Amino acid sequence: MARYFTDEHEWIDLEGDTATVGITDFAQGQLGDIVFVELPDVGTMVEKGKDAAVVESVKAASDVYAPLSGEVVEVNDSLEDDPALVNSSPEEDGWFFKMTVSDKSELEGLMDDKAYKSFCDGL
Amino acid sequence: MSEENDNIEEIQTLPLDAWHRRKGARMVPFAGYEMPIQYEGIVVEHNWTREQAGLFDVSHMGxxxxxxxxxxxxxxxxxxxxxxxxxxxxxxxxxxxxxxxxxxxxxxxxxxxxxxxxxxxxxxxxxxxxxxxxxxxxxxxxxxxxxxxxxxxxxxxxxxxMDDHALVALQGPNAATALNRVMRNVIDDMVFMDSVLHDFGEWPLRITRSGYTGEDGFEISIPAEHAESLCNRLCAEIEVRPIGLGARDSLRLEAGLPLYGHDITEETDPVSADLLFALTKKRREQGGWMGHEAVAKVLADGPAQKRVGLDIEGRLPAREGALVYSGDKQVGRVTSGGFSPTLQRPIAMAYIDTALASEGTELEVEVRNKRLSAKVATMPFVPNRYYRGK
CATH class of the missing domain: 3.30.70.1400 (Aminomethyltransferase beta-barrel domains)
Structure with missing residues (x-):
């Protein structure tokens, strides 16, 4: 399984043609205490770079963009009852949704673990 | 009580800038200054202030x-x-x-x-x-x-x-306990809205028993060059931790206190803003102050809208700008809103058509094309605990 990162601080786990998407530990740290996560409906077609979810922290609402284009096939229901999972386990239990990947060429230009780390260090 | 500055003017630093950074604050531009938005996290700091005592730097204020x-x-x-x-x-x-x-x-x-x-x-x-x-x-x-x-x-x-002075606020149920340990016999006789001058060693302080959190507490004005030492003295007390602007906003919202630039503006009058207590009865009638004529007219006719609290169902917060509906009719607008860490649910302040502004009225707030059930609530959302004497 390969993990990719975007410069919008999302992570993508690619398994076959299905991608699991979440926000990074860096992102949750910036957002602070998360009180609500609005996820897309299953079946929604999302487009790379366009709104896919919304994260509400105590302070503000922030959009989460789709890192790739495809169809949402599953969402993390446990975030409904426990949105703070995104703070406590952003890169595992706090995943947002799973989606099909319609165009694998969109993976080009995404960062790997090491590249993302140095990207964050430079911020 | 203040808001962000949209100007592209140069962002300035305040006397406690280095102190905040040493304490691990995340600094953001606010009202033209670099200010600490948070240290540990907004919710932790919010709860600490409600349970212990929080120290806020409000030196940006005039x-x-x-x-x-x-x-x-x-x-x-x-x-x-x-x-x-x-x-x-x-x-x-x-x-x-x-x-x-x-x-x-x-x-x-x-x-x-x-x-x-x-x-x-x-x-x-x-x-x-x-x-x-x-x-x-x-x-x-x-x-x-x-x-x-x-x-x-x-x-x-x-x-x-007095731009050579810093201003800090010590707020929370244990603020008096902590301050009493730092300087004895200074605040014993003070009640809410009392203010004294006190020379603490060489530092001339003005201490006022007031604040912006709904809690008991003090605002302390001090010459800028001594501000760091004072903050260190206060934070040496076990009850006291530094608190950022983020928690300041969620605390004041729970306390029902309006934020200038959001809940009150040049476009709002004191009657609609439900701030009649700031207009002494006699002066309300006699006038002699700028704006009296216009305010007297609103008082006589009744305001078109009123600032009220909203309890919002569910967990999704309604933020500033969200529109409020009664059925299909738009009847108001949220001026500030967020998730209340104390109550664990979303709360908001809004201006609502007067006919629908009474407590308990059921309304709806629109957030991203979703309608959330809301009910007009009395403020404060969290009871205030000002010290008015034994």
Missing amino acids: QLMVTGDKAAEELEKLLPGAIASLKPGRTRYSLLMAEDGGILDDLMVTNATPWIEGDEEEGTESHWGDPAYYLVVNGAMKWDDIAHLREHLDDDVTLTH
């Missing part, structure tokens, strides 16, 4: 001194509250009013007239010094306020901007 024999009567021309009857050492919430009844700023006024001890050798008796009024105004509005005051106050009155 500290002004208005002095002169005619200071009170001159201020009464611009503020709708009774200033002349405000006793030395007492503080009052007031508003800087525009001619059209809009609110230019909200502020605290303290009668800071000094008591001058007599000197037997010189044969002088103890007496009150020149009348002096200490004003604390919003950071983002202070330059406009100063210009407004200079324009309208009589030339016999002197306006001093």
